[in-house]
Each structure stands twice: as C-alpha cells, then as structure tokens.
Amino acid sequence: MKLVVCAYHNVGYRCIEELLRQGAEISLIFTHEDSPTEQIWFSSVRELAEANRIPYLTSSINEPENIEKVRKIAPDFLLSFYYRNMIKPELLELPARGALNLHGSWLPKYRGRVPVNWAVINGETETGATLHYMVAKPDAGDIVDQEKVAIAFTDTAHDVFGKVNEAAVTVLRRAWPRLVDGSADRIPMDLAAGSYFGGRKPEDGRIDWTKSSVQIYNLIRGVTHPYPGAFTELNSMKLLIWSAWPVAGSGQPGQVVSLKPLCIGTGDGLLELRRVQFEGGQEQEATGCSLSESNRFA
Known part of the structure; x- marks a missing residue:
C-alpha cells in the first residue's frame, strides 16, 4: 500500500502522524515553503517528514516533473490534508484506489477556502471535518466520513481550528482501516445543500x-x-x-x-x-x- 501525501498546517501534520501510527507507508510528501509574510503558528510538515526520513518536496505537485514522479510511484492512494494548491485532474486519476482530501468543514457547507474562518464570521454554531474523494470540482466528491464540532459564541477561529484539527484526526483514525480493506462508505455530496466561499485577504x-x-x-x-x-x-x-x-x-x-x-x-x-x-x-x-x-x- 503506497501513499503520496500532500499536506501542510496542523491538520497535515497530525494526519500524517495518524497514518504513521497506523503503519502506513508514505512514499512521498508534497508540502509548502513557509511564507515570510505569514505568521507561522502551526506545526511543520517538512520537519515531520525529515524526522521520519520520508522524502518530501516543497515544489507544487502540479509541476510536470512532479506529476511524472507520482506516476512512477504508482500510489494506491493520493491524500491531501490542508494542501494549498488545487491538484490537477490528471493527478487524481493516478492512484489506483483513489484520491482523497480532508476538508475543514461539515461538507457540503463551506466548500472552498478558509472554511473555519468563514464559519466563525458567519456566526455558525457548528462545523466539522470531512474526508471525501477528490474530483475536478473543489470539495465536491463522495464523502467517506465526517465529524462535527461545536462553535461556542466565545470561540475565535483559532479555537475552532483546534477543534477541527482533532476532528480531522478522529475521521482519519476511523476511515483509514476501512479505506485499506475496501469497506469505506462513498456518500454522494449534495452540492445544492451546501455553500462555497473563496479565500480572504487582509x-x-x-x-x-x-x-x-x-x-x-x-x-x-x-x-x-x-x-x-x-x-x-x-x-x-x-x-x-x-x-x-x-x-x-x-x-x-x-x-x-x-x-x-x-x-x-x-x-x-x-x-x-x-x-x-x-x-x-x-x-x-x-x-x-x-x-x-x-x-x-x-
């Protein structure tokens, strides 16, 4: 069972830790260089890869040479955990058993960028973490598993992100064995029941x-x-x-x-x-x- 993982931020860090705890073999990790203009308050996927001697790249998975690297690995799964680049459709077709993404909302609500911030800004009382198959349209593929979290009126986005982080690990802990043995659910996503939001600028x-x-x-x-x-x-x-x-x-x-x-x-x-x-x-x-x-x- 070979994996290629695209990951960044705390969700990426914790989900990779969970995969390793379950004995998964990660062939290659794609992550990002930290931006000098961004406050880096989260854990480093790059450092986690180094500590576990897992090959990693900070160049985009979508670059032609990286697409060929993934093709040669011939992974069973391609997994994305808070990776910031949209992954090209041709990459989604390479893993034999599917490409999946962990999204920080209760899909289909809050598809798109910065879902935790948008949920707090809009006064929501709950959100969640959702593991779903990736398709060409963002955050639109079949759902494998979800976990809800409550948003208190006093919570900041940082507080909620911590809750979503734990929910993401819970979802992966439940879902990964079922993905491996082929018994995982595939629930079609009803996009009409959801919402899409773009990124935010200062x-x-x-x-x-x-x-x-x-x-x-x-x-x-x-x-x-x-x-x-x-x-x-x-x-x-x-x-x-x-x-x-x-x-x-x-x-x-x-x-x-x-x-x-x-x-x-x-x-x-x-x-x-x-x-x-x-x-x-x-x-x-x-x-x-x-x-x-x-x-x-x-």
Missing part, C-alpha cells in the same frame, strides 16, 4: 459599522490572532481590533458612545472594544486609548 477585515454588533463581533473573532485582524480607521489612522464584545444599547454607527468601557455604536447594538492596536503601535487595552465621545470610526 483588506476583508475592514469593519462596516452599519452592521450589527454581533456581526462585527463575529468578524473580529473570525480574524483575530493569529490572523491579520479586523480593523477600522480613526482620524486617518488604522486601528486593529483584536477583542470585543457585543452589548445592549444604541448609538450612531461608528460613534464613540462611552469611554470606560469603550463602546461604539453599530447598526444594531453597541460593541465594547477590549483589545486594540494602532498600526505601528503596541496592542493595548482599549480603555487606555486617548479618545473622546466626539470621535467616530470610519
């Missing part, structure tokens, strides 16, 4: 104060540390908001309503700011900012 963290305090709170906790953060502007200065809480009350959107606590008006309710950071400055308690009730955020 600029997508801009706060729209006409939205409700709960919606803005969900955005903040969906992109707070270790992600780029939600932000607003005050007197042409960028202000990152790392922590906040929705409270009852009313005020004009973006208007400072009180200073201690620092509460801002929204389209519905007030938002109490707790941890903030002016661009180029240090993160601080929001009540330490020099503001007045005449200030308005843009």
